[in-house]
Amino acid sequence: MRLRNANNYGYLFILPFFILFFIFNLYPIFYTFTLSLHEYDGMSDKVYIGFENYSRLLSDDYFWKSIFSTWRIWFVNIIPQIGVALWLAAIFTFNRIKGQAFFRAFFYLPNLVTMASIALLFNVLLDWQNGFINQFLVILGILDEPINWLRIPSASQNWVAFIQFWMWYGQTTILLLAGMSAIPTSYYEAAIADGANKTKIFFYITMPLLRPTLIYITVVSLIGGMQIFDIPMVLTDGAGAPEASLQTMVIYLYGQAFRFNQYGYGSAIAYGIFVLIALFSFIIYFFIHKKEEV
Amino acid sequence: MQGMNIATTRGSKRFTYVYIYLILGILTLLCAFPLYIMFINATRSNIEILNGISFLPSTHAVQNYHTMQSKVPIWHGFINSTLITVPFTLLAAFFSSLTAYGFAMYDFKYKKYIFGFVLGTMMIPMQLGLIGYFEFCNYFGLLDTFFPLIITGAINTGSVFFIKQYTEQSLPVSLMEAARMDEASELDIYWRIALPIISPSIATMSIFNFVFCWNNYMGPLVLLFSEDKYPLPVLISLVRGTAYRTDFGAMYFTIALSILPIIVAYAFLSKYLISGLTLGAVKE
Incomplete structure (x- = not known):
């Protein structure tokens, strides 16, 4: 009898969290939407302008360019990231590798280091005349003369993608390893009994069963990748140089809202980003799902 | 989960392992390299850095520390x-x-x-x-x-x-x-x-x-x-x-100092972090 009464205590346990959650999370989210319907510079009164900020957003070339840059950086990083992580996870699962725990721990380390510090480090390493990377590549004979990487749009994007790859492939490996180790050994034993070789086992047993993990990793990476801010912000001038190639969606949002004090328009950008992320996540989700049926 | 060792033919085994450790070695280098260079350069003077690269530490860490302290x-x-x-x-x-x-x-x-x-x-x-x-x-x-x-x-x-x-x-x-x-x-x-x-x-x-x-x-x-x-x-x-841009040694030192506590803490806590990662993420 007491148990049934006790259940309502559950509300009391979750109540403090929800009060704070409504005040500090949901309310600001709704308030941002209200702001997106206004013109507001933080000083003068807000002016209600309906959905004008949104129509402006749709025809804003800089916004479209920021979507493209964000995607390019994410895409250039996610393909090798998942490729290398799959290879590593397969190697660790199917072979007796000495020092496996060490390698795993080591590959994960860059993920914990402050991104602002990492970006500044690469800013120095990539310095035109005096950066380590140019000096080293010239000594190796790979380059004839130093390249001013952070002045070339595509090179800058690729370097950001490389830093992202460097920071995340360890974590992706660990998640894939967990996914692979969850596959029952009996499946493999049956396949071996049928005379399947390693490659076949990987592609016909491991990969299909790993699909939920892969979907999870890709969607989470996409959501994070669309919000990339710290690295491109600190790597160059904080405004997306060179030629706005590092102006990701969130850097554009930050610039409009907190550099140019266009809080209304900035809020519309925030909602634009939110809708895009939701849309992209669904597309990726269905894309991978559909592939499964083929 | 480790060492399931399925269906590896004996002849190719040794070659496979050499190749695996080679790639693991390259990835480890790739992972450590930027951080290693950071720590090395944190001990080198600005002039040494401008003159070229080195893989061994120098003796200017204290000087770099003082330069950093006067600016940040x-x-x-x-x-x-x-x-x-x-x-x-x-x-x-x-x-x-x-x-x-x-x-x-x-x-x-x-x-x-x-x-x-x-x-x-x-x-x-x-x-x-x-x-x-x-x-x-x-x-x-x-x-x-x-x-x-x-x-x-x-x-x-x-x-x-x-x-x-x-x-x-x-x-x-x-x-x-x-x-x-x-x-x-x-x-x-x-x-x-x-x-x-x-x-x-x-x-x-x-x-x-x-x-x-x-x-x-x-x-x-x-x-x-x-x-x-x-x-x-x-x-x-x-x-x-900042103006500080002109002193690479001090800059490397600052970055290294900001990262060092995390690396030290990670050396002790990596086990918990890695097991925590998979617990939260994959279980449905």
Whole structure:
């Protein structure tokens, strides 16, 4: 009898969290939407302008360019990231590798280091005349003369993608390893009994069963990748140089809202980003799902 | 899971292993290289760095430290980061475990929907409410204080989710019922019986929350204005633009100093972090 009464205590346990959650999370989210319907510079009164900020957003070339840059950086990083992580996870699962725990721990380390510090480090390493990377590549004979990487749009994007790859492939490996180790050994034993070789086992047993993990990793990476801010912000001038190639969606949002004090328009950008992320996540989700049926 | 060793033909085995260790070695180098160069260059003078590369440390660490100190108040940054991160982590530990326990151990009406709602909000990007939050803090005079950065620790949905999973798996309902027989209050049961049992999950989440808050750059960049309140990441990002740019040795030293505590802590805590990663993510 007491148990049934006790259940309502559950509300009391979750109540403090929800009060704070409504005040500090949901309310600001709704308030941002209200702001997106206004013109507001933080000083003068807000002016209600309906959905004008949104129509402006749709025809804003800089916004479209920021979507493209964000995607390019994410895409250039996610393909090798998942490729290398799959290879590593397969190697660790199917072979007796000495020092496996060490390698795993080591590959994960860059993920914990402050991104602002990492970006500044690469800013120095990539310095035109005096950066380590140019000096080293010239000594190796790979380059004839130093390249001013952070002045070339595509090179800058690729370097950001490389830093992202460097920071995340360890974590992706660990998640894939967990996914692979969850596959029952009996499946493999049956396949071996049928005379399947390693490659076949990987592609016909491991990969299909790993699909939920892969979907999870890709969607989470996409959501994070669309919000990339710290690295491109600190790597160059904080405004997306060179030629706005590092102006990701969130850097554009930050610039409009907190550099140019266009809080209304900035809020519309925030909602634009939110809708895009939701849309992209669904597309990726269905894309991978559909592939499964083929 | 390790060493399942399926279907490797003996002839190719040795070659395969050489090839595997070679690639693992390359990846390890790739992983360590930027950090290694950072530590090496932190000990070299500006002139040495301008003259070329070296893979061995030099003797100018102290000099670089003094140059850094005259230009960046980095210890201030450490103190500010600590003053923000410690309360944030404690709030997260307290509120998340309380909420997770409520979800895990009680069977109240609409629980599924309420929890589903919390899960759904985890997908919302952090920046969505940022401008609204900024204006909200502005209205209540909370801008340029640590409060808005700390209080969000109390609404950490990721921790709620993780600790709830752990609580469901590790805390038997029979234990609670026995305690109720002894007339213990519900809060007592949580505090005296549940907390010690679920504390490993709280500890794991606390490490993650600490790292997240310590590394947070955008939050303090938007919400703080005074330089003497900046935590480490914001302070570090300022180094890029300053006159200081001309002294590479000091710059490497500053970056190295900002990263060192994390690497040292990781050497001790990597086991918990890595096991925590997979627990929270893959189990459905």
